[in-house]
Amino acid sequence: MTAVDAGRAAETLTRGAAGHRSTRLKLALRFALREMRGGLGGFYIFLACITLGVASIAAVNSVSLMMTEGIAREGRSILGGDVRFQLIQRELSPEEQAYVGGLGDVSTSAAMRSMVRAVSGGDPTLVEVKAVDAAYPLYGAVELSPGEPLDALLAERNGRYGAVAAPELFDRMGLEPGAILRLGSAEVELRGRLEREPDLLSDGFNFAPRLMVSRAAMETTGLIQPGSLVEYAYKVRLPEGAAGGKALADAANERFPAAGWSVRDASEAAPSLQRNIERFSQFLTLVGLTALIVGGVGVANAVNAYLDGKRQVIATFKSLGAGGGFVVEVYLIQIMIMALVGVALGLVLGAVAPFVTARFLESVIPVAAEASIYPGALALAAVFGLLTALAFALLPLGSTRDVAATALFRDASTGGRRIRLGYLAAALGLAALIAGLALLMASDRFVAGTFLAATAVAFLILRLVAAGIQRLAKRAPRIQSTPLRLAIGNIHRPGALTPSVVLSLGLGLTLLVTLAIIDMNLRREISSGIATRAPNFFFVDIQNGEIDRFRSEIEGLAPGSTLDAAPMLRGRITKLDGVEVSKMEIPAEGGWVLRGDRGLTYAPTLPENSNLTDGSWWPADYSGEPLVSFSAKEAGELGLKVGQTLTVNVLGRDVTARIANFRTVEWESLSINFVMVFSPNTFAGAPHAWLATLAIPNATAETEKAVLSGIANAMPAVTTVRVKDALDAVNGLVAQLALAIRAAAAVALVASVLVLSGALAAGNRNRLHDAVVLKTLGGTRAVLIRAFVTEYMLLGLATAVFAIGAGAAAAWFVLATIMQLPFHFSPVLALVTIAVSLVLTVGFGLAGTWRVLGQKAAPVLREL
Secondary structure (H helix, E strand, O other), X not given: OOHHHHHHHHHHXXXXXXXXXHHHHHHHHHHHHHHHHHOOOOOHHHHHHHHHHHHHHHHHHHHHHHXXXXXXXXXXXXXXXXXXXXXXXXXXXXXXXXXXXXXXXXXXEEEEEEEEEEOOOOOOEEEXXXXXXXXXXXXXXXXXXXXXXXXXXXXXXXXXXXEEEOHHHHHHHOOOOOOEEEEOOEEEEEEEEEEEOOOOHHHOOOOXXXXXXXXXXXXXXXXXXXXXXXXXXXXXXXXXXXXXXXXXXXXXXXXXXXXXXXXXXXXXXXXXXXHHHHHHHHHHHHHHHHHHHHHHHHHHHHHHHHHHHOHHHHHHHHHOOOOHHHHHHHHHHXXXXXXXXHHHHHHHHHHHXXXXXXXXXXXXXXXXXXXXXXXXXXXXXXXXXXXXHHHHHHHHHHHHHOXXXXXXXXXXXXXXXXXXXXXXXXXXXHHHHXXXXXXXXXXXXXXXXXXXXXXXXXXXXXXXXXXXXXXXXXXXOOXXXXXXXXXXXXXXXXXXXXXXXXXXXXXXXXXXXXXXXXXXXXHHHHHXXXXXXXXXXXXXXXXXXXXXXXXXXXXXXXXXXXXXXXXXXEEEEEEEOOEEHHHOOOOOOOHHHHOOOEEEEEOOOOOOOOOEEEEOXXXXXXXXXXXXXXXXXXXXXXXXXXXXXXXXXXXXXEEEXXXXXXXXXXXXXXXXXXXXXXXXXXXXXXXXXXXXXXXXOOXXXXXXXXXXXXXXXXXXXXXXXXXXXXXXXXXXXXXXXXXXXXXXXXXXHHHHHHHHHHHHHXXXXXXXXXXXXXXXXXXXXXXXXXXXXXHHHHHHHHHHHHHHHHHHHHHHHHHHHHHOOOOOOOHHHHHHHHHHHHHHHHHHHHHHHXXXXXXXXXXXXXXX
C-alpha cells in the first residue's frame, strides 16, 4: 500500500466510518489485504520461526500418537491374549489354574535368563530363554525362517528338542541352523531364526537375544529349581463378549487375594514402553515449544522491522485522522494472516512426519506403525503457534500505536517507545495461557512446570545480561582505536542490537550446552565411572544348597577376587500401612518400587556400604515379628515412616513386616543392593536362590573368559551376566536417546539462528544511517567493517560465556539432583560453544551489513 492509498483510506475512515466498530474492522481488513498484494517481503523470518516451532510440536505429537495407537491396535498380540496373569518364581496352584482355565483358552510360557554354549566349542553366551506351549501364540503370528510351523521346529527329533533364536544370537555366536546348543543340562538343536515375536514388548526390556524352546524342552534342562528367577505368564483368550479389563482383574484379585500375580489386559500391553513414549514425547514437545518461544522473539523482531518499513504509510494514516487503534488493527490483521500461513506450513510438515518416520520406528520398536493424520496433535500445534505469534506481535504493535506522525515522517526509529499497559498485559496474559495449555497437556506437570519456569527465568536473565553488557559498554573508558570505540558505542546506544542478539542466540546455545553436558556426563559415567566401580560379573540362580560349592569354584577360577553374595527372593508390595497399593494414587517419584516385583533379601547385620538414617537395626539373633529395612530415598518419596507396616506377596503368600529403619543405598555402584532387607526370621524355610557379584582386580579378557566358561561348565544352571555387556546395551539405548535429544536441541538452535538473522536484519536501517554519516565524515569501508566485526565478536563472545555458564549450571542441577551423577565440565565444549557463537554472530552480521556499506550517501541524507 502506498502513502496515497493510505490517505484515501484515512479520508474514508474520517468521513463517518470511524465511529462504527464493524465498519472500521471491515476497512482495516480491506486495507490489510490490499497492502499484502505487494508480497511477503519482511515476513520470511517471521514465517520460518512460526513454521519451525509448529512443525516440531506437530511432528512430535503425531509420531507419539502413531506409536501409542499402534500399541493399542495390536494390544492383544503384544500382550499375548485378552488378559495376562504373571507370576515370579512359582506356577499357578491347582485352584488358580482351574479359575484361569475357566476364563477361556490359555497359553502358558516360562521365561528366564540363562547361559548357552555351542557343543562344537566357543564361549558361553547369555540368552533370554522363553518356553512356550502348543497353544502359543493366541494372537498374532510368529515369523520364522524357515517358514515351518513353530511346534514342528520345537518338537523332539532324534532325542533332541528344537529351538529357534533371534538373528542376533546367530550372529553373536557365529552359528547356522542345525547347530547344537547346551542349555542347562540338556542339548537343543537350533533349527530356525525367530524373525518376529508378537508378544516381545510385553516381556519388558531384554538384555540378551531370545532363545525359544518348548515347555517340555525346558523341563529337561534342569534350569528351573526352587527359588529360580523364572517368570510364568498365563495368557487368556476370552470368549466373544466376555467382560475383561479392570473388572476381571478386580474379580481375580478378590477371588485369590494372596495370589500375588500381576493382571493386565490389552490396554496395558506394554506399560513401561507406553510410559516412556509419553515421557519422551512430553520432553520433545517442551523443547519444540521452547523453539517456538525462541521463534517468538524472531516474530517480534520481524514485526518491528516490517512496521519500521511502513513508516510513511502509518504517518499518512495518522496525519489524515486515523487513530492509533485503526493502525494497529490493519497491521495486526496482516500479521495474523501471515501467522496462519506459517502455521499451515508447519502443520503440513508435522502431518508428514509419521509417514516419514514409520518404517524407521518399526525397525527400533516391533510395532506396526500405521501412519495417519492426527487432527488433535495438529490442532494443539496450531493453537501454540497462533498464541505465540499474537503474544510477541502485540509488543511492537503497541510501540507503534503512540508514535507521532512527525517522528515517522522524519524517518526516526519506531523503537524505544513506552508500550501501553493494555498491550503489555495482553501479551503477558497470552504467555500465561500458553504456559497453562502446556501444563494441561503434560503427563508430568511438575517436569513441565519446571521446564517452563526455567525458560521464563532464562528470558529474564538474558534480558538482564543484555542490560549488563550495555551498562559495561557505556562505562568503558575512552579508547583510541576508532573501530573498537565505534563497536563499544554501538553496543550501548539507543536501538542497539545487544538485547536482540543476546536473547535470540543465548537461549538456543544455553539449551544446546545443557543437553551436551548431560549427554557427555551420562556417557562418561556409563563407560568409565560405573564401569570402574562396578563388579565384573553378576551371578543369578545359585541354588541355596550349592552356594558353598559356587564359592569354591570362584576361588579356583579367580583367586584374589572379591565375591559378594546374598540370598534373593522376588516379591510384590501389596499394602502400605494396611492400605492396598492397587487403591492408592502411586506417586511419580518412587512409584517404580510399587510396580511389579522387587528383589528381596534378608540379613542379620547391616549390609556393607549402607548407613542408617532413621531407626535401628535388629539383633543378629532376632526372632520377633518380621521387620524390614527400607531404602531411605524411596521411603521419603513414598511418604513412609519408621513403625509403619508393609505387606509383600512372596511365592503366593502375604508377609507383613514392620519398618524398623531406613538406610542409604548406593544404586550407582552396581553392587548388591535391595530396596527392602528383611530380618532373617521373616522367610525362614522359604525356597530361594542366591545372587552374587564378583570383582576381579586388574581383570584381563582371558581372566573373565576363564570365569565365564568355568562356571558355565561346572554349574550350567547358574546364569552369568558380564557387567560390561550389560553396560554396552545400556550405552546403546542412551546413544539412541541422545540422538533424538540432539535433534530436538538442533531445532531450538535453528530457531535461534533464524531469530538472530531477523534481529540483525531489523537493525540494518539504523546501520545504514550510521554507515552513511560515518562515510560522509571520512570513515573508510575498512574502518566500518572492523567496527562492525568487533561489535559482533564482542556480542557473540558475551553470549557464549553466558550460555556456557548457564548451561553448565542447568546441567549440574539435573545431574546432581535428579540423576545423582557426578558433574564434569568439558573445556572443549566451551571452546566449541564460543566458536559457534562467533561464527553465527559475525557471519550473519557481516552478511547483512555488507549491503549497507555499498549504499549511496545522498538518498539517505535527504531523508534525515
